[in-house]
Amino acid sequence: MDQLSSTATIEPVTPGGEVVLEVRGLTRRFGGLVAVNDVAFDVREGEIFGLIGPNGAGKTTVFNMITGLTPVTKGSVALHGENITGLKPYQIAQRGMARTFQNIRLFGNLSALTNVEIARHTHTGSGIIAGVIGLPRARAEERLTRQRALELLALVGLADRAEEKARNFPYGDQRRLEIARALALQPKVLLLDEPAAGMNTGEKAELSDFIRRIRRDFDLTVLLIEHHVPLVMGLCDRIAVLDFGHLIALGAPEIVQRDRRVIEAYLGEGE
């Protein structure tokens, strides 16, 4: 843990489950700008882990590096002890990591059902010819894909609109649909990038319950980026705070909340 030593409140990892995600010295430069600088943390099995910080602090860049969308300049990411630094996004997804996007990236012209079905790609294996001819095994697999997708749509409350195009859903529903799609990957680790953005207060409260429920029902470890402080404080087991690409605090919500640097950098800015 020597990478973490220099800053104020950085709690040693609370004893608990096995380490699922291990981030070490993670750094990303864009030209002369260091967007993420030497960030390190562990995420334990079953945790809900929050990543917060002011705009431009590098939260989404951290997510993009963990999921392989942005190449890592320096440092490493390990999933269940396996080094996944430098793997392609689809390879990381196949190893049990799913995500949603800050600026929603659904397959807009496809139906909600198809959006979710697509994410079962790695859990299906019928050949092209078998699928086209409709061999029994391919048919059975197709039925299962459809059934699972419908179950996930029901879980997020969109079952009755399965055939509608994803682009026609209201903002909050699109966020829920993205979560359903991510769950179809049957992930061990779920990364949610601002899941509450664009939701009203009632929806935000529901979302907290929903995230807790899917963690339990799907045995998930959840990482989330969120701006809405009450939501993060109430929901997360531990929180990492980024400011200008640096990790400035890491620990339980009550502790992080009292940290002077955090208050200056983030909470003090009238959120």
Next chain:
Amino acid sequence: MAEFYTTYGFLITSMVLAAAMALSLYLPLMAGQLSLASPGFYAIGGYIAAVLSTQVFHPGPGPYPLYLVLIEMLVAALVSAALAVLVGVPALRLRGIYLALATIAFVEILRILSLNLPILGGAVGIFGIPQPFNTQGEYIWLGLPLLLIAMVFIYRLERTRMGRAFYAIREDETAADAMGINPTATKVIAFTMGAVLAGVVGVIAAHFLNTWNARQGTFDSSINYLAYVLIGGSWTVFGPVVGGLLLTALPEILRGLASFRFILFGILIAVGAIFFPQGIITPELLSRFRRGRQPGRPASGGQQASQTHGPAK
């Protein structure tokens, strides 16, 4: 009817082959890849048929046996597939218009090669390709089954795991990647499927036209096939087929206007592009058609017909 077909058999067969070529362009487009390589594979298929039937197979007197045509098709499919993987892996790293340019270059390289390879007859090409049929119209017995098989294949493919992966990449390659779909492999598969179809159509075309040379399958035809897909509609399997049939027939229908017909043809394409930005056949049109036949079933959301989406984002 028989007399009509004697007169128009050539045209109708040409229409069917054009529709199949439009589908060969549509396949990579399903995965969002604007490839204009189809004429190259069409030319290769034609040369394979021409060389095999004039220089390799010697079936003796009488009409050329159909099973040999089928063997030529198989050879053309295998060669096209191998070459498509070879070309596709590096070329499909390019996106949008750059991929289109690279595939045009591929077609051009093949053209120059065929002009300079002695076995392919140089600029003169290969003549007297043996005929399995007595009239050109009878080639419909090869062309139509091929078109129907291709249509059923694609229609079914759209409802399978691989077809959905194509669409996912067409919609958002990054999101598809993050959902566990290997974009390169999937794009190469789509590209290869299109290449195989074009190669097989080339085999039929070589026998049908009786002669094959470097003027077959050039850049001009790339643009024609693209027009079939864009005017017909690039969002369903029916669009390219309708486009191919219609745009091949149109110059003949307008024949009475002599040379003016090309001007009118151009105007019709321009007008078509303005009034049918998504093409003639759209998913909305099809769902309306289905809704008409199955009352009570909600159509899959097509409220946004006015929002156009080019296939090559």
